Amino acid sequence: MRHWITATHQDLNDHVKKGSFHEDLFYRISVVPLWLPLLRQRRDEVIPLLNYYLDHFNQLHDVNRRWNPEALELLSNYSWPGNIRELINLTERLAVTAVENEITTTTLPSEIFPALPLSLESMNGDLRQQVKRFEQLLIQQALAKHVTTRAAAAVLGIDQSTLVKKQRRWR
Secondary structure (H helix, E strand, O other): OOOOOOOOOOOHHHHHHHOOOOHHHHHHHOOOOOOOOOHHHOHHHHHHHHHHHHHHHHHHHOOOOEEOHHHHHHHHOOOOOOHHHHHHHHHHHHHHHOOOOEEOHHHOOOOOOOOOOOOHHHOOOOHHHHHHHHHHHHHHHHHHHHOOHHHHHHHHOOOHHHHHHHHHHHO
């Protein structure tokens, strides 16, 4: 016997009444309904979930990433419009794309925190090191927004091969 779990953000009962969802299907899948509040309404669960999934993806991808406390604080206050799926996907993306083992506020994608300032206090090292970190940040943000290396390279005005070589150098 198979058991299935289905999820939706729609009120299926309402859709059945309107005739936009099959009543028979509704009764087949509505055996034990569970109602979970949105992730943004369960802020106390965000950090434990981020830690759990980062551990999971560390093992899965054989990496050793860790959260910077400031990044965790920003993520715990984020609204999570995509709920748990967004949290899981973001965590995996950061686990595989982060250049450094510590995931910091500058590692977070721009679509989540577009106004994160690059403060002088967070800058350390000589000019060459700072320029390298800034370049990594720009490339990470372009990849997070445009997904493919070809699209990210086009937005940055560099060849795709250059972008890939830079990524390899960081690993």
